[in-house]
Amino acid sequence: MSRKLEIFGRNTSSNVQTVMWAVAELGLDHVRHDVGGAFGQTDSPEFRAMNPMGLVPVARDGDLVLFESCAIVRYLGAQYGTERFWPADPIKRAKQDNWAEWSKTTLAKTVIYDVFWQLVRTPKADRDMEAVTAAAVNLDAYLRMAEKRLGESAYFGGDALCFADIVFGHVLYRYYTLDFDRAPNPTIENYYQRLTEREAYAEHVMVDYSSLRVE
Ligand SMILES: N[C@@H](CCC(=O)N[C@@H](CS)C(=O)NCC(=O)O)C(=O)O
Numbered sequence: 001m002s003r004k005l006e007i008f009g010r011n012t013s014s015n016v017q018t019v020m021w022a023v024a025e026l027g028l029d030h031v032r033h034d035v036g037g038a039f040g041q042t043d044s045p046e047f048r049a050m051n052p053m054g055l056v057p058v059a060r061d062g063d064l065v066l067f068e069s070c071a072i073v074r075y076l077g078a079q080y081g082t083e084r085f086w087p088a089d090p091i092k093r094a095k096q097d098n099w100a101e102w103s104k105t106t107l108a109k110t111v112i113y114d115v116f117w118q119l120v121r122t123p124k125a126d127r128d129m130e131a132v133t134a135a136a137v138n139l140d141a142y143l144r145m146a147e148k149r150l151g152e153s154a155y156f157g158g159d160a161l162c163f164a165d166i167v168f169g170h171v172l173y174r175y176y177t178l179d180f181d182r183a184p185n186p187t188i189e190n191y192y193q194r195l196t197e198r199e200a201y202a203e204h205v206m207v208d209y210s211s212l213r214v215e
Contacts, residue, residue: 003030003031003061003062003085004029004030004031005023005028005030005059005060005061006027006030006031006032006033006059006060006061007019007020007030007031007033007057007058007059008030008032008033008035008036008050008056008057008058008059008060009032009033009034009035009036009055009056009057009058009167009198010034010035010036010038010039010206011034011035011204011207012034012037012208012212013036013037013057013058014054014108014112014116014170014171014174014208015055015057016032016056016057017038017103017170017204017205017207018057018069018070018073018092018166018167018170019057019059019069019072019076020032020167020204020205021051021071021166021200021201021204022072022073022076022077022102022163022166023076024199024200024203024204025085025161025166025198025200025202026077026080026082026085028076028080029173033066034045035056035058036055036056037212038211042054042055042056045139050065050067051067053067055067057069057072059072059075061075061079069104069197070100070101070104073100073163073166074086074097074100074163075164077163081163084157084158084160084161084162085157085160085161085162085163086134086162086163087157087162092157096156096157096162096164097162097163097164098165099146099149099156099164099168100156100163100166100167100168100202101167102166103164103167103168103171104167106142107139107142107143107146107168107171108167108170108171110135110138110139110142111135111139111171111174111175111178112171112174113136114131114132114134114135114138115139115151115174115175115178116130116135116174116178117178118131119132119179120131120178120209120212120213121212121213121214121215122169122214123214123215124215132180133181136180136182136183139175139182140182140183140185143183143185143188146168146188147185147187147188147214150187150188150191151187154191154194156168159189161198165195169191169192169195169201169205170205172188172192172195173192173196173205173206175199176189176192189194
């Protein structure tokens, strides 16, 4: 079996983008296969053997097959990350992982399921705009929590990007490009601006999602 890292998943998936951004920041030799969405293939027995959920992303690294975007990012960090990206000290790492887990389960969940799905993937007539308004209030509160932390250092790990920034930062592209009312938050806006200046972020996260739009 080839040892080259393989990522399975279409580039328009925010969860695939999380993984691909990490792959690019770590400079890993890899190949990405277009799977999922219009590309299909997620119901094939071969794919289900890799991810019984039939979802992207999946990563294959030699004999190791992984699903769940954050588990993949953590693996890449542990296997290939620099000390700044994935600290060896469990306490230092846990303090960052705290924010990574929160970003995935609270922040990204709200942006993707309560806003993105309503505004992009739901026909206009069926959109629940009250849910979007409620989500915007929650997101303002969540980002003020992150603001407190990011007011202390440029990134979650200090002055360099770490794995927690990948999980937190990937969803900001959709947050800032979706058409809904956002409360101002200069600290997070400044952080996002710095991400957009990173080549890996621009290539793998700032991906046009108009092909997913239903009217
Ligand atoms: N918790 C999973 C969620 C994976 C997921 O929901 N993937 C979506 C794309 S973002 C998917 O596979 N949708 C079906 C498809 O693309 O065919 C993760 O973080 O990897």
